[in-house]
Amino acid sequence: MVIIGENIHVIAQAISTAIREGDAKVIQDLAKAQTEAGAGYIDLNVGPMKKDTEETMQWLVNAVQEATDLPLSIDTLNPVAMEAGLKACLKRPLLNSASGKTDSKEQMLPLAQKYNCDVVISVMTDRGMPPDVDSKIESIMDTVAYANELGIPNEDIWVDPIILPISTAGEGQRFAVVSLEFIKILEDVLPGIKSTVGLSNVSNSVPNELRPPLSRTYLVMLERNRLYSAIADPLDKELMSLTRGEMPEIVGLIYKTMDGEDIDLSSLSQKEIEYVKTAKVLMGETLYSDAWLES
Amino acid sequence: MEYKAPVEAYTGVVREVTIGKGKKSLKIGGENIFPFHFFDQGSNPNPTKFALEVLDMEPQDWPGHLVEPFQDVISGPVKWAKKCQDFAVDAVSLFLMSTDPAVKDAPADKAAALAKAVAEAINVPLIVYGSGDEKKDVEVLSKVAEVCDGMNLLIGPVIKENYEAVGKAMLDHGHTAIALTPLDINLLKELNVKLSKFFPVEKIVIDPESTALGYGMEYSFSLMERVKQIGIITKDNMTMMPIIANLGGECWKTKQAKENKEQGLLWEGITALSLLLAGANIIVLRHPETLKLIKETIETR
Numbered sequence: 001m002v003i004i005g006e007n008i009h010v011i012a013q014a015i016s017t018a019i020r021e022g023d024a025k026v027i028q029d030l031a032k033a034q035t036e037a038g039a040g041y042i043d044l045n046v047g048p049m050k051k052d053t054e055e056t057m058q059w060l061v062n063a064v065q066e067a068t069d070l071p072l073s074i075d076t077l078n079p080v081a082m083e084a085g086l087k088a089c090l091k092r093p094l095l096n097s098a099s100g101k102t103d104s105k106e107q108m109l110p111l112a113q114k115y116n117c118d119v120v121i122s123v124m125t126d127r128g129m130p131p132d133v134d135s136k137i138e139s140i141m142d143t144v145a146y147a148n149e150l151g152i153p154n155e156d157i158w159v160d161p162i163i164l165p166i167s168t169a170g171e172g173q174r175f176a177v178v179s180l181e182f183i184k185i186l187e188d189v190l191p192g193i194k195s196t197v198g199l200s201n202v203s204n205s206v207p208n209e210l211r212p213p214l215s216r217t218y219l220v221m222l223e224r225n226r227l228y229s230a231i232a233d234p235l236d237k238e239l240m241s242l243t244r245g246e247m248p249e250i251v252g253l254i255y256k257t258m259d260g261e262d263i264d265l266s267s268l269s270q271k272e273i274e275y276v277k278t279a280k281v282l283m284g285e286t287l288y289s290d291a292w293l294e295s
Numbered sequence: 296m297e298y299k300a301p302v303e304a305y306t307g308v309v310r311e312v313t314i315g316k317g318k319k320s321l322k323i324g325g326e327n328i329f330p331f332h333f334f335d336q337g338s339n340p341n342p343t344k345f346a347l348e349v350l351d352m353e354p355q356d357w358p359g360h361l362v363e364p365f366q367d368v369i370s371g372p373v374k375w376a377k378k379c380q381d382f383a384v385d386a387v388s389l390f391l392m393s394t395d396p397a398v399k400d401a402p403a404d405k406a407a408a409l410a411k412a413v414a415e416a417i418n419v420p421l422i423v424y425g426s427g428d429e430k431k432d433v434e435v436l437s438k439v440a441e442v443c444d445g446m447n448l449l450i451g452p453v454i455k456e457n458y459e460a461v462g463k464a465m466l467d468h469g470h471t472a473i474a475l476t477p478l479d480i481n482l483l484k485e486l487n488v489k490l491s492k493f494f495p496v497e498k499i500v501i502d503p504e505s506t507a508l509g510y511g512m513e514y515s516f517s518l519m520e521r522v523k524q525i526g527i528i529t530k531d532n533m534t535m536m537p538i539i540a541n542l543g544g545e546c547w548k549t550k551q552a553k554e555n556k557e558q559g560l561l562w563e564g565i566t567a568l569s570l571l572l573a574g575a576n577i578i579v580l581r582h583p584e585t586l587k588l589i590k591e592t593i594e595t596r
Contacts, residue, residue: 167481285529289485289488291484
């Protein structure tokens with residue numbers, strides 16, 4: 001599992017201040033910490049970046065590359081910032097992200113071809129977010145075919161099904177199940193293709209202290225379905241342990257829950273029970289509430 | 296080949312909840328089939344019950360055709376409640392709207408005394424709704440619970456912001472709780488989980504919030520339907536409670552219901568029938584003729 005470290009993110013106040021003031025240290029420290037924690041890429045989520053786009057992007061990429069040898073994931077919807085970022089990368093970067101929307105196909109995908117980099121392509125199209133597995137597959141096949149014609153091979157494409165919050169009233173659990181199924185069949189439909197997810201979105205708007213169990217469990221479930229990578233928090237030690245195969249009992253329990261096996265909770269530790277309950281919620285088997293660990 | 300209709304049987308049972316005491320008691324819920332699925336295996340021992348609404352103050356914005364059936368008693372809640380019994384109600388629902396700080400900010404002890412007087416004057420169980428003001432309701436509903444000690448009234452709304460205080464008062468004085476969440480099944484479950492940590496689960500009734508025809512009724516419908524499905528099919532302990540549909544006020548707030556009587560009765564009637572089909576176990580109405588209309592519709596099914 002390739003973890004794309006998500007922590008350099010403009011939504012974090014410290015990061016946006018550091019970028020604005022040209023303070024490299026804060027950003028370099030985070031890049032180092034994520035590298036040491038086992039990330040495979042460092043994501044640079046810079047937002048729309050309206051002012052001094054090219055200079056800022058170049059500065060940021062150089063600053064991070066001084067602190068880490070890892071390849072970078074340039075995360076912006078602004079094509080100017082994207083190109084400036086890709087241009088400055090020393091290692092083959094990841095363009096994060098393109099989609100099936102017309103402007104993205106016209107402005108982002110050619111950049112992936114021009115700079116010969118890997119590219120995240122989401123299932124989004126001009127019609128919005130495809131609601132179920134079939135329509136997601138249909139959308140992504142169209143966009144991937146378009147990318148192939150530009151000369152981008154399947155092997156360079158990381159498909160993103162777009163993870164939505166589990167707490168979305170009434171619908172969140174269905175979304176979670178749809179993404180699981182989508183990832184499961186993706187490679188059969190598009191041989192050689194890679195995949196990625198914005199993992200922490202699954203627990204968006206869930207109380208902070210309750211977010212990690214959802215992300216951790218969901219990652220194990222997605223990985224079982226052959227997910228290639230995830231944009232996630234490498235500083236979450238338990239998450240990294242799970243991906244490194246250091247917690248086989250927990251992984252086994254999650255698999256059993258996915259298979260609908262009867263699990264005797266009374267023989268399990270508190271932590272194991274929490275993983276089982278979380279997997280059940282993510283499978284849509286029990287109704288979600290913020291109190292899912294308590295009932 | 297002979298056709299054989301499939302018959303479903305489910306393992307979940309909606310909890311049977313008793314409100315009121317002794318002769319003045321009423322059972323709601325208890326079904327293990329979906330509403331009107333008489334063709335499936337299972338039963339509904341307590342078909343949907345109906346209550347009429349009584350306000351604790353003279354209504355300000357009711358059209359003439361809504362006031363008319365209660366013209367002579369509208370300024371006296373006790374008499375008004377007694378008159379409801381002329382229309383074969385299963386329960387009366389007293390709405391303590393005058394306690395709302397934005398209305399009259401009437402004191403809690405006065406509201407509680409009135410609740411007791413109404414409960415004693417009628418021979419059916421009493422439902423009491425506070426104004427919905429989360430802070431004032433703590434005071435008002437706790438006082439109602441205390442003054443009406445042991446009467447097992449159905450009291451609400453118990454909400455996420457005040458369930459600890461209100462729930463405790465109801466527990467101490469032996470009442471049944473209406474747990475209300477605004478149209479969200481995940482929040483609904485969360486409140487039930489939290490409330491049932493100290494409050495008996497068999498004394499909780501769900502109010503998922505009812506909305507009127509044309510004003511979002513589909514949301515209430517889908518939600519009630521889902522609560523039932525999750526309870527009856529997947530046996531989720533935290534959704535196997537009976538549902539109250541408090542819809543009279545919502546319907547009569549609409550321009551259409553205020554415009555003329557026939558339209559108003561149909562507005563309330565269609566909303567009530569829809570939510571009945573979605574699985575409501577007890578329905579609170581405003582107009583007695585709507586009640587008559589619905590009962591006739593059910594009986595001639």
